Amino acid sequence: MNFKDILSERSVFINKDALSPHYLPEKIIHREKEIEKIMRVIAPVFKNKRPNNVFIYGKTGTGKTSSVKYIMKQFKELPSNGVINYVNCRMYNTRYKILQKLANDIVGFSKNGFPPSHFYERLLSWINNGNKFLIIVLDEIDVIKDLNELIYTLTRANDEIRSGGISIIGISNKISFKNQLDNRSRSALLESEVVFPPYNSEQLKEILTYRANLGFNENSCDSSAINLAAAIAARETGDARYALKLLMYAGEIADERKDEMVTYKHVEEARKNVEKDLVTEAVATLPEHQQLVLYALSILSINGSKYQKLNEEKEDLFMMGELYETYQKVCKQLKREVRSSRWCKEYIRELEALGLVETISSGKGIRGHSTLVRLLYSKDWIKKTVEGMLIHTDSE
Numbered sequence: 001m002n003f004k005d006i007l008s009e010r011s012v013f014i015n016k017d018a019l020s021p022h023y024l025p026e027k028i029i030h031r032e033k034e035i036e037k038i039m040r041v042i043a044p045v046f047k048n049k050r051p052n053n054v055f056i057y058g059k060t061g062t063g064k065t066s067s068v069k070y071i072m073k074q075f076k077e078l079p080s081n082g083v084i085n086y087v088n089c090r091m092y093n094t095r096y097k098i099l100q101k102l103a104n105d106i107v108g109f110s111k112n113g114f115p116p117s118h119f120y121e122r123l124l125s126w127i128n129n130g131n132k133f134l135i136i137v138l139d140e141i142d143v144i145k146d147l148n149e150l151i152y153t154l155t156r157a158n159d160e161i162r163s164g165g166i167s168i169i170g171i172s173n174k175i176s177f178k179n180q181l182d183n184r185s186r187s188a189l190l191e192s193e194v195v196f197p198p199y200n201s202e203q204l205k206e207i208l209t210y211r212a213n214l215g216f217n218e219n220s221c222d223s224s225a226i227n228l229a230a231a232i233a234a235r236e237t238g239d240a241r242y243a244l245k246l247l248m249y250a251g252e253i254a255d256e257r258k259d260e261m262v263t264y265k266h267v268e269e270a271r272k273n274v275e276k277d278l279v280t281e282a283v284a285t286l287p288e289h290q291q292l293v294l295y296a297l298s299i300l301s302i303n304g305s306k307y308q309k310l311n312e313e314k315e316d317l318f319m320m321g322e323l324y325e326t327y328q329k330v331c332k333q334l335k336r337e338v339r340s341s342r343w344c345k346e347y348i349r350e351l352e353a354l355g356l357v358e359t360i361s362s363g364k365g366i367r368g369h370s371t372l373v374r375l376l377y378s379k380d381w382i383k384k385t386v387e388g389m390l391i392h393t394d395s396e
């Protein structure tokens with residue numbers, strides 16, 4: 001094997017990037033109405049008026065981030081006194097970090113160790129001195145820890161500003177997120193609202209076709225692949241990111257097998273991988289003790305119960321009590337403090353809500369009324385995945 005061999009390998013892809021979720025497409029199809037609504041909210045800035053705050057929500061993969069980035073690109077093409085600053089709140093998840101980032105991007109001041117008021121004052125004088133309008137995009141706003149304080153700080157600033165202003169574009173995947181806000185922040189943030197509905201399968205088909213034309217070589221992607229990916233994503237969530245991932249993995253599988261065309265068969269295969277991705281993501285964001293409980297359940301599922309089998313068919317079902325024993329052992333092994341069995345039950349409830357485990361009531365049996373737990377994913381795979389995460393945080 002040499003580099004030439006690798007480089008001359010055939011691939012179904014011409015530009016794999018175009019199928020990645022980070023790629024910003026030129027066109028955002030089926031979002032014309034939503035984009036126009038947001039543009040109309042922002043437009044007053046070109047006449048030196050402060051835009052209203054706007055709150056955008058819709059499920060993940062409905063095109064919110066892409067639409068706002070598309071608007072930002074257009075915005076920069078016309079002269080104005082406004083500046084739009086995009087904040088990914090997963091990276092900047094506190095008021096402090098956000099004020100610091102803004103001060104850094106806008107006035108080039110970001111030293112650590114200063115109180116937030118320092119950043120705030122600098123931003124304010126930049127606005128006042130230049131009659132500037134600062135539009136802040138807070139993407140995934142619901143992960144900000146001290147959100148009410150941040151909204152309060154930013155909206156109160158407008159009372160202190162003599163000329164210019166601050167506006168907020170908040171984006172959230174969580175529809176119920178509004179309820180997390182206190183009344184004052186809610187009414188401040190919700191000056192206007194735009195909802196992004198899930199895509200249906202026809203819309204997803206068009207989105208995928210558009211991206212497939214950019215990403216795949218000519219005649220390398222069969223319409224059966226696009227149709228199936230669109231249908232699966234539409235049925236499950238209406239999530240374009242999921243649909244794109246399916247198609248991209250399908251292409252990778254085709255390449256691995258040296259197949260010349262991506263078809264629905266590769267998509268079927270890809271689906272299994274995407275699911276694993278989603279589960280890994282869900283597990284990675286779990287609080288540590290939920291990870292420990294899940295880990296304990298995978299170990300128990302591998303080793304089997306030390307009590308008599310409940311029933312041949314129920315081999316993978318375990319009693320809460322035995323799970324708790326395993327959890328205690330795991331905590332000791334990994335040098336984590338052990339929480340009470342009541343907490344363990346609570347964690348199981350939360351894992352069940354995420355679709356990682358299932359609980360069943362045993363009915364009246366030898367050991368009285370008890371709850372039985374089952375892992376919903378492959379025990380070996382879960383063990384390996386969670387183990388990696390627990391050991392990784394261990395060494396930090």
Ligand SMILES: Nc1ncnc2c1ncn2[C@@H]1O[C@H](COP(=O)(O)OP(=O)(O)O)[C@@H](O)[C@H]1O
Pocket residue numbers: 020021022023024025027028029030031058059060061062063064065066067207240241244
């Ligand atoms: N209408 C669309 N046209 C083209 N691509 C889209 C469209 N909607 C979403 N996508 C693609 O789907 C993926 C997820 O979109 P994104 O904007 O990140 O969704 P959200 O922010 O709502 O979770 C991105 O790769 C994006 O380019």
Ligand SMILES: [Mg+2]
Pocket residue numbers: 064065066139
């Ligand atoms: Mg997004």
